[in-house]
Amino acid sequence: GAVVSQHPSRVICKSGTSVKIECRSLDFQATTMFWYRQFPKKSLMLMATSNEGSKATYEQGVEKDKFLINHASLTLSTLTVTSAHPEDSSFYICSASARGNTEAFFGQGTRLTVV
Amino acid sequence: GESVGLHLPTLSVQEGDNSIINCAYSNSASDYFIWYKQESGKGPQFIIDIRSNMDKRQGQRVTVLLNKTVKHLSLQIAATQPGDSAVYFCAENISGNTPLVFGKGTRLSVIA
Numbered sequence: 001g002a003v004v005s006q007h008p009s010r011v012i013c014k015s016g017t018s019v020k021i022e023c024r025s026l027d028f029q030a031t032t033m034f035w036y037r038q039f040p041k042k043s044l045m046l047m048a049t050s051n052e053g054s055k056a057t058y059e060q061g062v063e064k065d066k067f068l069i070n071h072a073s074l075t076l077s078t079l080t081v082t083s084a085h086p087e088d089s090s091f092y093i094c095s096a097s098a099r100g101n102t103e104a105f106f107g108q109g110t111r112l113t114v115v
Numbered sequence: 116g117e118s119v120g121l122h123l124p125t126l127s128v129q130e131g132d133n134s135i136i137n138c139a140y141s142n143s144a145s146d147y148f149i150w151y152k153q154e155s156g157k158g159p160q161f162i163i164d165i166r167s168n169m170d171k172r173q174g175q176r177v178t179v180l181l182n183k184t185v186k187h188l189s190l191q192i193a194a195t196q197p198g199d200s201a202v203y204f205c206a207e208n209i210s211g212n213t214p215l216v217f218g219k220g221t222r223l224s225v226i227a
Contacts, residue, residue, distance in 0.1 A: 006158070034214045034215070036217075042219075042220075043204060043217045043218060043219050043220050044159070044204070044217045045217075046214045046215075046216070049214050091156075093158050093159070095159075095215070103149070103161070103164065104149075104214075104215055105161070106151075106158040106159045106160070106161075107158050108157055108158045109156070109157060109158040111156065
């Protein structure tokens with residue numbers, strides 16, 4: 001199957017700093033990428049949908065100025081958590097799909113811990 | 116809000132037995148369904164999918180059943196193995212590049 005690489009897998013940062021998470025599709029062109037957040041023992045909650053070359057669409061309750069998403073190419077999307085706080089600590093997961101293909105391929109996830 | 120839910124949050128089965136994980140969905144417009152397996156600290160792993168024009172699909176040791184009448188989806192795992200222990204999520208969407216909506220998840224524990 002298609003491969004989606006997410007980096008870093010784990011990151012610890014100080015409160016108030018920003019963290020960038022990368023999501024790359026390695027063997028296909030991802031016209032759409034999705035960012036999810038997952039708290040312990042909970043399901044994946046969609047944060048935003050990112051289409052290449054356009055602004056991301058954020059779900060209700062997700063602050064676009066805090067979670068900056070950039071999808072500048074067909075193989076890379078980034079999520080930047082700005083001015084991180086301990087409550088932002090979570091597991092962040094990206095997924096990518098190609099045009100016209102409903103199947104989404106997931107990255108390995110990033111465990112963010114804000115101290 | 117979520118439109119997909121699960122009947123059982125946890126499931127324990129003996130190694131070698133068959134497992135059945137259930138899922139209810141509420142969006143009758145959904146036409147694509149996927150089961151994912153998630154191990155601790157990892158991203159979801161695709162298991163099997165099914166489109167709404169089918170009611171059954173089989174893979175290796177897994178079978179997905181779709182009942183559109185009652186909006187119910189199930190995952191059957193034959194001869195469950197310790198390596199099957201994980202959290203299983205069903206997900207749905209409507210055709211096109213729409214985001215998947217995930218159910219709450221069921222933790223499967225295989226007893227050796």
